[in-house]
Amino acid sequence: MGHTVTMVGSQSGKAESPKTEYTGSEILLRCLIEEQVDVVFGYPGGAVLPIYDSLYEGGLRHLLARHEQGAIHAADGYARATGKPGVVIATSGPGATNLVTGIATAQMDSIPMVCITGNVSQELMGTDAFQEADIMGITMPIVKHSYLVTDVCDLPRIVKEAFHLASTGRPGPVLIDIPKDVANARDTFHYPKGVSIRGYQPTSSAHPLQLARLREVIAEAKRPVILAGGGVVTAGAEKELITFAEQTQIPVITTLMGLGGFPGQHPLWLGMPGMHGTYAANHALLETDLLIGIGARFDDRVTMGRLDKFATKAKIVHMDIDPAEIGKNVNTFIPIVGDVKNVLQAANVDLPQSDSAAWIEKVTGWRESYPLCYRDSEDRLKPQWVIRHLYETTGGDAVVTTDVGQHQMWVAQYFHFARPRSFISSGGLGTMGFGFPAALGAQLATPEQLVISVTGDGGFQMTNQELAVASLANIPVKVVIINNQNLGMVRQWQEVFYHKRYSEVDLSGSPDFVKLTEAYGVKAWRAKTKEEAITAWAEALAHPGPAVVDFWVAPDENVYPMVAPGKGLDEMIMGDEKA
């Protein structure tokens, strides 16, 4: 591809006349600026050399991750903290395939992202050229949509559409694959004002007839319960949900993705349902006569896949922006398709009260009689105590990201989230390695907020190389390692379901996390007792930059309550602490 020298000004003595032609990569960056992107995460390589050359001009902040997976999870964390699409750039072939886990993670949790990959020049495509991978084909089942740009003149429209698709309706990741020749080709630049995508018209407001039916069933219900999911957070419907629950007097259960969508301090809140859910939440689901799902998808970590035991006495109302979710997992009595914020706003006009006084007394009674509990210890640090300590010392005023495993469940159980977008976790895909880079993205998105990354000693080692980014950009994330020296959640399953045959869960050989962190120029502490924990955490909080605290906790602690896979919600194992 012939590189032409950029034409600036002219020989005629006129001062710099504005450029009228740009390369594909310059056009791409201009589009990103038009979309008000303030930071992109990425990693360069051959096929994106033109893009990185344009980045060199400045004008757009780029953070160099240390692995493309780190870059994409950071972009994801940024998106989860703000609701704005996260943007990531990777090169062709291995760069692109390193994004795959991150794309699937975003897709499963409906997170808006624009993923830009370079590809080999079009004349080489299909020849197994150096670093060629069919990333469109590879990611087809895990994107909301994808584009291969074959002509530079399509680029502005495609970028505009990609941001629109990523962030509207049910959000999700959109891939834009840009062959190198397109990045080098030249064109004028006009950014389109709007988009018109014929096959894409998300339903935004609810059908009035269904709302009328909803009012009727609420008025009749004796044991109603709300199951609020990630859709409440995505839609920003937290205020509407509070009004809805308070006016109808219906208790609220929040799924993992719904945590923060309804305040964890509210008297009507029953906690999280499902595999590691509370007694009150699970028993409410067993006995309810009216289950109102709001932006929740009734997945198997909630229903345990035992639909014969799930809300069997209930009429199910399902509000969701995605019509395909309705009826997918459970039979629905009243389907309400729409953006749940709009739906709730419309529903909140003229809401009846349900006849739920006795029921509320019953479920809140469960909450008091069967609280979450663990056996504390004076000589061993307990992971639940650590999470509780984080909650108490911050007053809950923090954005907390988690990785995947036991610590994730303990955060969900013991840190009560008051605000949406304050709990950031890979719910659907359960991606280890997600939490720490996601925290970096979340912190960049919300510089004023305290951002805590709670992670396992296993998961942290999947992406801890991003400490370099925290260090270099001085991103003041506080990393909390719940260090139980093994792959805790897997160990727990092996203990409970595989007769304590602990197969490949011992993390011996892990580095000294304090030294590792310090090697990146980041401050670190270690705590093995409550006293040490209190001091270390206070110092880490007081430290203005990034910090890592390595909490050595009891290695054999399990997450309870627990419902074994294949069992119904009525078969909760309450744990060794509680009958």
Add this chain to the structure above:
Amino acid sequence: MRHVLSVLVNDQPRVLARVSTLLGRRNFNIESISVGESEEKGLSRMVIVTHGDERTMEQVQKQLHKLIDVIKVHDLSNHPAVERELLLIKVEAGPAARMEISGVVEPFRAAVVDVGSQNMMVQATGERAKLDALIELLRPYGIKEIARTGVTALSRSMVQGNS
């Protein structure tokens, strides 16, 4: 139950891959898919024959709708529709058998489209069951090759007067 879905899609590269990836991933079974131009420039019509109960069919349609390149999904099983498939079949046929084979295919309004020294090719169109029956009748002569297009279809109410 068998369903014939008529799906209007953007005529974009990979659109067939998007649809078939989706159907495969969601575990929906496919009897046939055929794609071709539609009445509108830039759009193709895909005809998908699939099996499933009502709930599965609802899911199939909703999931198809989620694809950005899918414009419209229509279940033709709910309407009067015309369904056709094209069959080409090469049968062993020495000079002696030719007359007889021509006689067999005639009631099917099939045509002999090629004759070689030891075989002949028959072309037939119709509903799937009719073509299946024709194949069975020709089997005793020795079938050398078969090619079928899969079903294509249009609803009668949509395209009046076109049979």
